[in-house]
Amino acid sequence: MAKITTYLSMKTCICMLASLLFSMRLMAQTDSLAKSHVMYGIASFYSRSLEGTSTATGETFRHKDYTGASNNYKLGTWVRVTNIRNGKSVIVRINDRMHKSMSKKGRVIDLTRSAASELDFIKRGLTRVKVEIVPENAVE
Numbered sequence: 001m002a003k004i005t006t007y008l009s010m011k012t013c014i015c016m017l018a019s020l021l022f023s024m025r026l027m028a029q030t031d032s033l034a035k036s037h038v039m040y041g042i043a044s045f046y047s048r049s050l051e052g053t054s055t056a057t058g059e060t061f062r063h064k065d066y067t068g069a070s071n072n073y074k075l076g077t078w079v080r081v082t083n084i085r086n087g088k089s090v091i092v093r094i095n096d097r098m099h100k101s102m103s104k105k106g107r108v109i110d111l112t113r114s115a116a117s118e119l120d121f122i123k124r125g126l127t128r129v130k131v132e133i134v135p136e137n138a139v140e
Contacts, residue, residue, distance in 0.1 A: 039072055041108030043081060043129040045116035055096035062112070069096035069110040070131070071103055078136050081109060083119040084128040090118045091134055 046063065053061050057075050061067075073079060073094045082089040090111075098110050108131055113122065121127035 038130060038132045039108050040084075040128070040130055042106045042126050043083075043109045043111055043116070043119070043121070043131075044102075044107055044126050045111045045113055045122070048113070057095045059095055061096070064114050065112055066090060066092045066115050067095045067112055068092040068115065069098045070094050070108060071098050071100070072108055072131075073133065078134050079109070079131050080134045081111065081115065081119065082130045082132075083121060084130060086120055088119050090115045 046061070046069075048063070050061055051063055055061050055067070055069075059067075068079070068081070070079075075094055075096075077094045078091060079094060080089050080091050092109075092111060092115050094109075096110070098107060102110065109129065111119070116122055119127065119129075
């Protein structure tokens with residue numbers, strides 16, 4: 001009986017170890033995908049009422065800045081956002097997070113009014129975009 005218990009304990013340990021290794025490998029793959037991944041989805045822009053509030057990085061939110069909120073990229077990541085409708089693009093820095101319900105609506109990024117204006121979708125309110133990581137302080 002002791003041999004069976006030892007065998008089952010070893011089998012359980014091996015299964016747990018294999019599961020842990022698989023999870024670590026999957027997390028590493030997901031992280032590398034996020035670093036090079038191009039995302040498509042819907043962009044929106046912040047409400048005027050949020051001017052002066054704190055972002056997830058602790059910065060004061062300003063519509064004049066070129067920043068954005070996304071749950072798909074690490075804070076501090078620079079991304080190029082391209083309006084698929086007209087081909088216009090802008091580079092912004094991710095400094096905030098969106099409400100979790102936004103991703104269920106297909107939103108991939110929430111931009112400042114300055115960035116949304118440059119992409120020419122203020123009147124529409126929403127637009128389909130392509131979002132891709134760029135080097136820090138990249139120039140258009």
